[in-house]
Amino acid sequence: MEGADNERKRSGFKVRTPVDEARRILREAVVAGHDGIGIDGDDSEGPASVGAGDIPPTTDTELVDIERADGRVLAAPVASARNVPHYRRAAMDGYAVRAADTFGASDRSPEVLRVAAGTGRDAEVAPETAARVHTGSALPEGADAVVMIEQVTELESVDELEVADAVAEGENVAPVGEDIEEDQRLYAAGHRLRPSDLGLLRSAGYAKVSVAKRPTVGVIPTGEELVSGDPGPGEVIETNGLTVSRLVERWGGRSTYRDVVTDDPESLRVAIQRDLTKDVIVTTGGSSVGQRDLLPEVIDDLGEVLVHGVGLKPGHPVCLGVVEGTPVLALPGYPVACIVNAVQFLRPTVRWLEGTTPDPHPTTHARLERKIPSEPGTRTFARVQLEVREETDLEADEPRFVATPTRASGSGVLSSVALADGWVVVDDDREGIPAGERVAVQDWEPNP
Known part of the structure; x- marks a missing residue:
């Protein structure tokens, strides 16, 4: 190992792996490292929850309340647990009637109907009667249509009204299941939930959903020159770890932002081993071929370096490896190079771990x-x-x-x-x- 490391430091990056090839190698390591993970969902709550089902075998799942599911990825296909609406409802403000009672009604020859007692579901529409309804009201028993309020004249007798428009059966009535039908397929596994989706799922009868667990990421900034406070001569304020940890959260992962680790092989070794409980480890700095760039040899000693040096600019001195099945991404220390590599390699890793693929950038x-x-x-x-x-x-x-x-x-x-x-x-x-x-x-x- 020492001879190979010395050769690496002497030769630099004469051969650089193409970006797409490096990403393919990394993806294979991510999938292999999580092979065989089972389903971790509980659908025992029946129609109040979406149970785990068709989900990539590399992905853990958890059951979460609808209110906390924004941005999460569905672990199984979802079908509606009920009709929406589950009752016939008025689609307009007006009067619920029997359509046959309005046959022939017009401005010149309106039909006169009695006003039923009560409104909405509390009323009953007998022949030649009408009941006041509002948009969204349940259609009263006996009614099969709604006359818009604009086509009705309430008479002074109070208990009668004139209908100046003939309506057909079902007119201005939203039928059962008009919005969603029971058992209608709503979303496929892998769909990332949006706020409007949460409203639809709640309407469809769900209080909880089974989603992919958020991948956990240990973020370890390295470099003896890094400080968190005011820098002195030769010192640099740590920014890479902060940036990367926030990107992880934005991409749907859960980051643990560690304190700076100095350029010492044993310290770096301990830091990586500490975060082997995470789904992925990301380090910043120390990934190139200089005397203080120790991470490639530490990763190779603990596990395996898969790629060191990628054909991308800025940021070719990235190192991708795996330790005990956990992907380790050693990103360059220059801030722009660090960000470019995080977007190109860490972002897709987070997506793969949750069972999806990266969305195209706007x-x-x-x-x-x-x-x-x-x-x-x-x-x-x-x-x-x-x-x-x-x-x-x-x-x-x-x-x-x-x-x-x-x-x-x-x-x-x-x-x-x-x-x-x-x-x-x-x-x-x-x-x-x-x-x-x-x-x-x-x-x-x-x-x-």
């Missing part, structure tokens, strides 16, 4: 203002700022935005990401993108 199409250089064989992530173009400057089918690469492009310049509107990806097989080309700007950090 994109904005824009015209590139300046050339973006890139090396063939390297996937480049160029930070850009967007500016809206004047409508008078637009030609037919031109994008409304201009994308300008940020002047500060170094991987250590955190502000170049924080102040950018997104990044443009230059594929591995291209040698840059010329100015004037239409590009897709990825918003890798949209609001949740």
Whole structure:
């Protein structure tokens, strides 16, 4: 191991694994490390809960209240437990009637009906009678249609009214199951729940749902120069661990943000072993080939390094490994490189662990203002700022935005990401993108 490590430090990264290949290798390790995990749901509550069922075998599940299920991933298909609505209801304000009693009614020749006692479900509509209803009211017994309030004139006798519009059976009535029918398929396993979904599930008879457990992530910042308070000469405020831990939470995981670990093999070893109870371990810093970049050899000593050095810029000195079945992602210490690698490798890992795949990033199409250089064989992530173009400057089918690469492009310049509107990806097989080309700007950090 020592000889191999010395060779690594001498040679640097002469061979870099393509991004897609590195991601494939990582995914195989994630799936293999969680193979055989069983279902951890309880559907004993009957129709008040969605039980576990069809879910990838790599995923643990848990039963949660509907109120806490926003953003969670369904572990099983869901069908409605009841009809919605479960009763016939008035679709308009007006009077519930027997449709046959309004036959021939018009403005010139209205039908006169008696007003039934009570309203809504408390009334009973006998022949030639009508009962007051409001939108959403249960249709009274005996009624089969609703005359809109605009077509009714209440007479001074109070107990009679004129109907100036003939209605057909079922008119202005919402039937049972109009919104959702009992046993209707609502969502497939793997669907990420939104607030509107929660309302629908509650309407459909569910108080709890079985969802994938949130993957747990240990986030370990490393580096003897890192401090949390005011930095002295040669010291740097720790930001990578903070950023990565918050990204984990946004991506649906549960992060444990650890204190800084110094550049010492034994300290790094202990830190990794401590978090082997997590679903994935992420370290920041110490992943390259310098004298203080110790994490690759520590990971290889404890387990196996799968990939070290990836064809991406910024951030090629990433190290992907596995220790006792737990994926370990050693991200570079430069802030921009750390973020790029977190998005490219940690984000999909969190998704795989919950049984889903990463959603595409929201994109904005824009015209590139300046050339973006890139090396063939390297996937480049160029930070850009967007500016809206004047409508008078637009030609037919031109994008409304201009994308300008940020002047500060170094991987250590955190502000170049924080102040950018997104990044443009230059594929591995291209040698840059010329100015004037239409590009897709990825918003890798949209609001949740």
